[in-house]
Amino acid sequence: MAYIMTLIISFLLLAAAITLSLITGSVELSLHDAVNAFIAFDPSDNGHIIIREVRAPRAAAAAIAGAAFAVAGGVTQAVTRNPLAEPGIIGLNAGALFFLTIAFIFMPGLPFTYLILISFAGALFSALIVLTVSFFGRARMSPLKLILAGVAVTLFFGSLSTAFQLYFNIGQDIAFWFAGAIQTIGWAHLSVIIPWFLFGIAVSLLLSPVLTAISFDEQTAVSLGVSVNKTRLSALIAVVMLAGLGVSIIGAAAFIGLIVPHMARFLSGGDYRRILPLSGVLGAVLTVCSDLAARTLAAPVELPAGALIALIGVPFFLYLARRVVRYEV
């Protein structure tokens, strides 16, 4: 019961955060405008247009990216049995960055929707390398192998990207893109992303009972009748989808994937059937709030949402770590 209450309160917080970001900005609008923009849309009302075409897709994108990173983080922690894991650990961010770098060099001026797809493809590509490396040979898909392969691929793509960016002098474009993807996002882009999002979330939630069983030690998981490798593989596919689309929206803010599952764990116990849904909602709340802060705190200058997430998240995370981490890792 306590869990259901927590979930309901989190949803209410999310609704409040989204409403607040619909009416707050360079043009201040009222709650009345926000409601009417959806139930009695007036195409001649600028406020309605701002809400429907600018702020609503942006809030939705922030919520989607936040939920995606948070759920992907919870799944990654279960699969790697590592409480410090986040989706970036399997090389996603570095791959996305590398592909974007290549795109900026060889296809400058590519439209936004393509860039999102390219960053997504990069995330998929690097994750595929990591999965392939860890799938073959001894100790198939062992958590340690996954992490080692992930770190290696991250370093490899990271240094390639840095070298290319320096040589072709495109570092600023990349940084601008990462900070700016969410600023210009519209429903057209979201309609590309949402199916992937729903698929990734559905797979994660379906797997959640197995994820708890798989996060026991290997022998216990096997003796409970869990197909360990099959589960790891399907879970990682979900992680790639979710974190890949997250990266394409707000850049490498995978930090959400580290802290939010711990918040959810603290609030709901150690069962992934509870951790994952709560992580999704809390991740959305955190990201919508951070994005709102990013565009209002220093208006008209936009701060990078990723940096703000860390700014809000890190102190809170340290507080949690001090207060509640009784368990030894």
Next chain:
Amino acid sequence: MMNILEVEDVTVGYGKKMILEDFNMTIPKSTITSIVGPNGCGKTTLLHTLARVLKPKYGAVSIGGEDIFSLDTKDVAKRLSLLPQSSAAPAGLNVHSLVSYGRYPHKSAFGGLNSEDAENIDWAMEVTGIRDLAERSLDEISGGQAQRVWLAMALAQNTGIILLDEPTTYLDMKFQMEILNLLKDLNDTAEKTIVMVLHDINHASRFSDGIIAVKDGEVISTGSAEEVMTGSILSEVFDITPVMGRCPFTDRPIITSYRLRS
């Protein structure tokens, strides 16, 4: 008597290092079998092979006459449970939720606990004496209590075959005896087949129908306590000179003391 578990010409190990080669063993249904032997002799490897945690390189393991690897792993989990030597749980899970994961193989992914599940969980927590710990988190209880929680989880699985890797480690003398009595009781009343790795050879003698003595991946001796628990066999297996005596409760052979072989 039907053999519920059979190991046939099994070669198994880790990577390139083989621990057991051409290994053969049978476990009759509804008996208690103890595997004994020195450290590193392959006891745990053998138990993990029986539990399909390790896949043999060559040879076959069968459960009730069927190849264990051809069966659906969830179906095997309804018939066979394993208590590993040490276990790890995700942080924050409380004792009751942990034990209820023993019901995992019996449920569809999102089915809640039915009354049969609840009965099994309650019973398992009752007989292992962890009722009072239900709401506690695993990181708040002692090693011995945790060991009983893991045993409760394996028992809640309610399988015909229970494999245990040193179930009495971490436990004080009273709980050691309680657990062994409980296993004996399960064998007597519910006809469970029990296979365990035991460090305490006197416990093995007292509670087992059959003992398998293993050294360097080879079976040195197998049979009843009377057959295996002889001075010369124990001397060979453990590299010691034992002084043999009789258990005052069961009249079975025990080691009263020992010294190193000179």
